[in-house]
Amino acid sequence: MTEETPFRHESIWHMVAAPTVWTLHFAIIYAITAVECSKIGTPEVARLSILVLTVVALALIGWIAWKAWVQWDYPDDQDYVHDKPTVEDRREFLGHAGFLLSIASAIGVIFVAMPALFIETCL
Amino acid sequence: MLDAPVDAEVKARREADLRRAWETPKGWRYWSAVNNTEVGVWYSLTAFFFMLCAGVLALLMRIQLAVPDNDFLSADRFNQFFTMHGSAMMFLFAVPMFEAVSILILPAFLGARDMPFPRLSAYGYWSFLIGGIFVLGSILFNVAPSSGWFMYPPLATEQEGIGPDIWLLGLSFIEVASIAAAVELIVGTIKCRPPGMRINLMPLYAWYVLVVGVMILFAFPPLIAGDFLFELQRSMDWPFFDPDRGGDPLLWQHLFWIFGHPEVYIVFLPSIAIAAMIVPTAAQRPMVGYSWIVLSAVGVGFLSFGLWVHHMFTTGLPSLSLGFFSAASEAVVIPTGVQIFAFVATLMVGRVTMSQPMLWIAGALAIFTAGGLTGVMVAIAPFDWQVHDTYFIVAHLHYTLFGGMVFPIIGGIYYFYPFITKKKMSDRLSRWAFWLTFSGFNICFLPMHLTGLQGMPRRVVTYPEAAGWDVLNMVSTLGSFIVAAGILVFAWDLLRPKGRQPLTERNPWNAGTLEWSHDVPEEAWGVRSVPYISSRYPLWEQPKFLERFDDGKFYIPDAPEGKRETIVTSAVDAVPQAVVQVTGPAWVTLWAAAFTGGAFILPVFKFYWLSAFSGVCAVACVIYWLWTSTAQVPKTPMRDAGLGLRLPVYVTGPKAPGWWAVFITMLGDATAFASLVFGVFFFWTARPDFPPEGAALPDMMWALLALLAFVVAWGATVAARELNRGGRQGVARWCIVGAVVATLAALGGMWLAIVLPGLQPETHAFPAVMYALTVWTSAHCVLAVVMLLYCLAGSVFGKLTQLYDADLRNTTLFWHFMCLSGVITTLLVGVAPRLM
């Protein structure tokens, strides 16, 4: 490890970054749909923006997942228990949990966006 | 150092000191106790009592429904009963029970002496008791609310009598207490872990407490905001939910279910948390997949906020929007399932003993899974359109609530009983209680799926014979009495006198977690010494742990000044930071709760002035309590904490539990405010006439001046903090005075902005919501002034000094939020309507 420990190694905020992206994605697409359906009546713009936002959200989550994977560094020592009272185990644990949360959030984002693929009206 | 022998005399003296410091008051003074072990027991027994009351209502309803065309209960009484049954089960039992149990056992999991703010727990408990009795008592006077536990307008806004007011004000009061407890639990988990217990070693229960606490913080405030609007409509006739005057009843449904769905998980996760403690013990091995469980707890916490509209599938929202919520409802199954698989895996690789608690947990898993399956069904909108508001839903919700809450809690009580009372419950009675409850439950609720599919609507007082629902209903009623018998057996086992029974052994289940280092017979000091932790299961894995613990070889094994103290550590790595004093027994908490109760309850009877007076008294009590017992300037700044460690006895800023408490409370407060803002935008999208054509708009200039004043007041507060820290107390005091003046100016500006142009809140939802925002922010201004004056007084009387500035730091933190909400309010009032 370098002499400076990066903040992310001891940060719960980084661990929950992916679900936070899920939340924002969810809130924004809900708001866009609500506004367009009430003000215009058809969800064209909304569906397009949902597509774009979903790609953005997935890219973000992918990036977060990658950073978390690196922090976990599973291939290095194949540790997935992290129950020792050490700086290393704490870092790996937060990375591991963050990585799993990224997967769950990615699934969540895809699930939530799917209806926009199939439903073409506001009715 | 850990192996050096402790002198017997020293040890005895320290124990005596500790015992004296933590002594529980005797006689009638017992009720002034604030210790988590006392308050936790009162709290859980009260919640259990409310549950029994709600259960009696359920039985009476089941008698009424047993045969067709029955007239055992009148329609109105039936309505009151199902409303109170649902409301009491949810607000007076499910959530408080979690908080009660956590207050009782969390400190022991964390090897802490007590919760960080014992008086706050006591205050929360007394508030809960007063509010609960008030709400439940209304049923005896035949004035209870009767529009269902979700109080939909217009039914509930139009209802005659005081029923809805009792519901709104009484339950808001209890929600405030719930939030107080959540704040305390979060701070306890973050700041009161024992040295060495890094975040990756935290007991799973603590993870769940953290997640659920945060969920409460984000879920309850929308409901409080909704209650606020609702009560304004009922008492002042401001038409938020009245479509004739620009309002919209759906706003309530949104606010209610943004609370209501997470609530279901708020109820469910703590029970899973209990299971997460019992399962490793039953399997006699560490939990498999610790990270996976953390994933699922946190994941469920997030996802559960994206489900609320699945309660509104039939309200005519755009089908695209319905799609999002349907999908999210299915997605939440993934993290929920993960934890169940982790439990099963742990049980499979371990050597399981089917102990009493484990039996209940197994029953819980079975029932909850069944409830989850019907949940997946109703989350699909077209299916829900078929069964909405039928007995299918009643069956579904009871499967999840019984399986997800009642069974695990009872299992948990069997498990923790020896820890709480130092006695054991009976094996034989446990089996009776379990099999009666389990079979009775299924006999009662399984047929309801069918009753629902055959078309029986929920919330009906009776049904005609021709409908052909009579056999199924009779079976359900029989089943409900079997459940009742099971619960009574459990209650008897819980409460029966056990005076002659021997004390339990110290660790009866051979568990690995810290709480089983408790003292038998009981000691009030919480832990003999605050341990150093290097494992997830210290009792299994740390050699000679108990011996060192008992000899007081770890931290603060003494109370040299006779004070109640606990160790504060850093949030992630649990590095010791301070030994802080915690508050002891007091009556003022009881008074504060009583006056707060008055402030909430008196408006029901239209005693507005008395209520305001009561509110002022409550604030006075709280100020007295803070002034006399929190953030006191210490006589000696450092203390020897044991194991060669010297720690400060005063911390300020983000190191201090008090700072965290303010931060967390403000997050909740900001959520309530955000819900009001959501209301404004909701009206804008849902109503074509928002703001109505040609209506008077608030004055922009005054609003912007108010905005400026908010920023000035905030700047002055920050300046005061900095100057005070730099040793320039005199100037700092003037800054505080300046901040007070600017706050008052902002308050005035906000009101002029809406009063001068002649906005009339009764006429339309638009002016009403402008008024509501102003009222909300004004109340915060008053609070801000009180806090600033408190700091000023502290500075003048030497409670707040250059070094010891916690109060000012906390006030500044409050001001960050205050300034933000002031700016948003003024922009929403002064600028936004012109753009809409």
Ligand code: HEM
């Ligand atoms: C012996 C156990 C119980 C029985 C026999 C029972 C029975 C009932 C009955 C008959 C209703 C009214 C159905 C209707 O008319 O629509 C009901 C509603 C409800 N119950 Fe229970 N219940 C029991 C336990 C519980 C528990 C433990 C909880 C929660 C922790 C709970 C929560 C609710 C809720 C939220 C409602 C909906 C109220 C409403 O429609 O406003 N029940 N229950």
Ligand SMILES: [Cu+2]
């Ligand atoms: Cu729900």
